[in-house]
Amino acid sequence: MTERNEPRLTRRALLATVGVSTAALAGCTGSGSEGPYDAADDGSDADRESDDGGTESGEEGPPTREAVVPLDHDLESFNQNVLSGGVSQDGIPSIDDPEFESVDEVDGRLDDGDPVFAVAVDGEARAYPQSILVWHEIVNDRVGGLDLAVTYCPLTGTAIGFERGGTEFGVSGRLVNSNLIMYDRAGESWWPQVLGTAIDGPREGEALIEHPVIWTTWERFRDVYPDGAVLTERTGFSRDYDRDPYGSYNPKRDYYEDDGTMFDTMHDDDRHGHKEVFIGARDEDGALAVEKERLREDRLVEHDVGGVPHLAVYGPDLDTGYVYRNPEGASIEVDGEEYLVDGDPYPADDLPLERLNAFDAMWFAWVAFYPDTEVID
Amino acid sequence: MGATARGVSWLSRTTAVSRGALSRRDSAVVFSLVTLVYLLGFLLAIGDLNVRPEAGLSMLVVDDPLSRMFEPGPGPFAYEGIATIDLIVARYLFSPVNLAIGLGLSLLVGLNLALSYLAVTQPKSCGIGAGTGVLASVPALVSGTACCAPVIFLVLGIQASAALLSVFVWLLPIGVLLLLGSLAYVATKVDPTALGASSTVD
Structure with missing residues (x-):
């Protein structure tokens, strides 16, 4: 078991409201924190605005923004519930020099139903097979000119992208609510993946800037992005990528199907099976969980979060859900594979509304982080 | 007899008896078989060896294996592999350090069982404690770690507490x-x- 290498810095005053912002939120702040990030974090030219309005604070640390979502647990509670997964820091090695091949070169390495995590930036699409990420959990990549960490936690079934600026993320070996705690190699703050907010370290209370990562299948990715690239098994590490230590998604079995969890969580809610898949999203209004199966059937669901109308629509091409904030109460209707917004047709992933980052998550994990979540089931 | 003298005496006796066991054909066979089986079991348990009926024959060596081999692996006292070797019916992730650790453990288990065999089969045997070596061989077998958690917790489906993880x-x-x-x-x-x-033993 490895303890963190850096000395614990004085914990900043606990924010009254902390949590995760989404890429769509306005009003961001750079880091004003002391510590290892200070080198280029002095408000000089080194600070630059990121693509979606966040501030990249310095060359070393990841770009962050002030967290704005009210959480039901304070940061101290998260820290008190951190567990070692029995793995040392970087014992699960991130992939730092990923290699890719074209869709056509994949041959029989992937089956049609195998899960892959799709990322598209500026016309460049990449697939990260779950069979590889289950052994590495983090890929420090650059997609479409954007430095991204594509992250996956097998125990909570969550795949999320984070802008990483000039640093890399690694696997701390610690968990909270069974969820991967990442650390950044610039200052070693601890970032639970689902939270996207540092719970300890020099960036405590700050939130990473997220980027959509779509949980889909190899067949769907291939159809939607025939010119896309796929992460290869040439990771620099010796692993048995044909074997998933937790079970299988194709077909689903063992840990991914059983109701049991590996570790205690901060909150348990038996309204649904632990491993049932929900589409989760959160913003300054609160958190929303949409049962994925319900969304597949209904295509469009609407719900108030914190008194503000939100909606989720189903994207059949990638078998995923997209969540939007709809404060003006625009009229939405299903129209074949598209959606009519105030009478005009739009694809599911591009409604003219404020889109939140949404991702698949196992129910037990989502509700452990966000016990007051609104639920559409 | 003081503690140090007693310790030296035990060591001397254990060494002598172990040599004797290895010099006898029957106990040497027990030693060899148990060492081999335990080594295979250990490599399977920590995930370095996997049965793969259609593995074929191939080998993929990682870049810079000399530095990679000393990097820590997922679990405590586990280290990175430097080559993926497909051996017709099995896939072996060759980690020199893991192999050395496994070999050391296997030799100890082999000796334990060889001596236990003699203790049971000798005419003057009382048989007491002959099974201790088997029990002692278990902890290392369950020490393997998968990605986020100990393998044994996954296999048994038990929830891991902080206390269990510490142990x-x-x-x-x-x-x-x-x-x-x-x-x-x-x-x-x-x-x-x-x-x-x-x-000389007392």
């Missing part, structure tokens, strides 16, 4: 100590004169 980290060194203790204990149950052991 888990020490399973391998605990296993080594148990095997050494068991070896010294079982050696006292074997009649060295019947083995033709030359060392």
